[in-house]
Amino acid sequence: MRHVDILISGGGMVGLPLGLALAQGGFKTLVVDAAPPATVLEPAFDGRVSALAYASVRMLRALGVWDGLAPHAQPIREILVTDGQTGKPASPFSLHFDAQEVGADSLGHIAENRHIRAALYGVLDACANLELKAPAAVASVTTQAGGALVRLADGEEISAALVIAADGRESALRSQMGMQIVGWSYPQTGIVATVEHEKPHNGVAYEHFLPSGPFAILPMTGNRSSLVWTEAKAKAPGLLALDEQGFNAELARRFGSHLGATKAAGPRWSYPLSFHLARDFVRPRFALAGDCAHGIHPIAGQGLNLGLKDAAALAEVLLDAARLGRDIGALDTLKRYERWRRFDSFALAASTDALNRLFSNDIAPLRHIRDLGLGIVDAIGPARRFFMRHAGGDVGKLPRLMKGEAA
Numbered sequence: 001m002r003h004v005d006i007l008i009s010g011g012g013m014v015g016l017p018l019g020l021a022l023a024q025g026g027f028k029t030l031v032v033d034a035a036p037p038a039t040v041l042e043p044a045f046d047g048r049v050s051a052l053a054y055a056s057v058r059m060l061r062a063l064g065v066w067d068g069l070a071p072h073a074q075p076i077r078e079i080l081v082t083d084g085q086t087g088k089p090a091s092p093f094s095l096h097f098d099a100q101e102v103g104a105d106s107l108g109h110i111a112e113n114r115h116i117r118a119a120l121y122g123v124l125d126a127c128a129n130l131e132l133k134a135p136a137a138v139a140s141v142t143t144q145a146g147g148a149l150v151r152l153a154d155g156e157e158i159s160a161a162l163v164i165a166a167d168g169r170e171s172a173l174r175s176q177m178g179m180q181i182v183g184w185s186y187p188q189t190g191i192v193a194t195v196e197h198e199k200p201h202n203g204v205a206y207e208h209f210l211p212s213g214p215f216a217i218l219p220m221t222g223n224r225s226s227l228v229w230t231e232a233k234a235k236a237p238g239l240l241a242l243d244e245q246g247f248n249a250e251l252a253r254r255f256g257s258h259l260g261a262t263k264a265a266g267p268r269w270s271y272p273l274s275f276h277l278a279r280d281f282v283r284p285r286f287a288l289a290g291d292c293a294h295g296i297h298p299i300a301g302q303g304l305n306l307g308l309k310d311a312a313a314l315a316e317v318l319l320d321a322a323r324l325g326r327d328i329g330a331l332d333t334l335k336r337y338e339r340w341r342r343f344d345s346f347a348l349a350a351s352t353d354a355l356n357r358l359f360s361n362d363i364a365p366l367r368h369i370r371d372l373g374l375g376i377v378d379a380i381g382p383a384r385r386f387f388m389r390h391a392g393g394d395v396g397k398l399p400r401l402m403k404g405e406a407a
């Protein structure tokens with residue numbers, strides 16, 4: 001039976017950077033992923049983009065991933081937040097964030113998920129301590145005092161000092177370890193599509209709050225933007241089934257005309273939206289990271305950023321423990337990670353949930369309160385800058401990787 005220091009179940013956009021950070025720090029690391037690498041890089045696999053906060057960009061740069069991603073990433077120069085009703089002009093109160101105001105070149109970057117995955121795969125071969133086994137699935141994990149035993153679906157058995165589950169929202173391992181979550185579904189669906197437009201977006205991202213939910217227009221490279229269109233669950237199938245002309249007409253009612261003529265290009269995707277938070281993030285010899293530990297509403301584009309922060313914090317805790325000669329799978333080591341990340345995850349998950357509840361309705365008194373709130377924050381410089389730092393992920397105790405240093 002072979003032995004590794006750390007086995008990660010799930011080589012998604014959180015599991016792979018975590019594997020890289022651990023392997024670059026000297027741990028013999030095995031990442032096991034159920035999906036074939038060639039499939040996850042196909043445009044049809046995942047139509048989403050991710051808004052990468054600048055702290056996440058610093059982390060990808062420190063891991064050596066950024067050079068491969070930068071040509072495909074669009075800097076976000078400004079963010080405009082407005083409130084309104086479908087087919088009507090936006091409320092006169094709005095919130096405007098400008099990177100220049102905080103002396104930055106950008107507030108983050110937008111990159112297609114397939115390009116993020118390709119950039120991660122691009123550096124794996126150069127990392128001697130890291131192996132990706134895919135397609136292969138983790139079938140079960142048994143933890144004992146001295147280590148963990150992992151059985152893969154193909155029958156292989158591997159021993160490890162620590163197993164990390166980064167296998168997404170529906171994590172089978174999390175359930176198998178008896179780790180409970182609190183959570184609920186939103187009565188909303190996230191419709192995702194790429195839109196081509198006549199005029200350049202100049203790096204401006206738009207978050208337009210409509211009664212069914214936020215309608216985000218995220219600038220991509222070229223004259224393209226990605227839509228994250230949150231719609232009432234009952235209405236989404238009808239919109240997704242519209243012919244091209246009908247879909248473009250619905251799009252135009254919400255998108256407005258500021259970028260000239262618009263049309264959806266390529267397929268439309270839809271994602272059920274839900275919230276969950278694991279009650280515990282760790283057990284002896286076992287830890288959760290990324291969407292496996294927490295799933296949040298995409299309203300603020302922070303789910304992946306939160307998962308990358310888990311990865312950076314966990315790598316730092318484990319490397320510090322190893323430097324001090326401590327057992328990396330011991331509960332007291334892993335509890336340091338849990339204390340660091342669980343409250344931060346809860347705070348962000350709760351605020352995105354509250355934001356969605358406050359904005360996704362057409363209740364007049366609430367509309368007045370939130371419009372006033374947007375206007376007030378916009379008028380107060382320090383408040384504006386506080387929210388910009390939040391959007392950039394530059395708040396709280398930052399792991400070394402997110403400061404751009406080695407883990």
Ligand SMILES: Cc1cc2nc3c(=O)[nH]c(=O)nc-3n(C[C@H](O)[C@H](O)[C@H](O)COP(=O)(O)OP(=O)(O)OC[C@H]3O[C@@H](n4cnc5c(N)ncnc54)[C@H](O)[C@@H]3O)c2cc1C
Pocket residue numbers: 009010011012013014015032033034035048049050051052136137138139166167168169172190192228271289290291292298300301302303304305306307
């Ligand atoms: C519409 C939408 C828009 C979003 N926009 C943004 C955004 O702009 N910015 C942002 O920060 N976040 C965004 N997010 C959130 C972000 O996409 C997720 O937080 C992120 O993808 C989570 O990554 P992960 O690696 O934890 O999980 P996943 O991406 O779910 O990866 C899990 C991996 O585990 C593997 N796996 C599963 N089971 C097993 C097993 N038994 N054995 C081995 N492997 C297994 C899977 O193959 C997969 O590769 C958005 C989400 C949605 C729905």
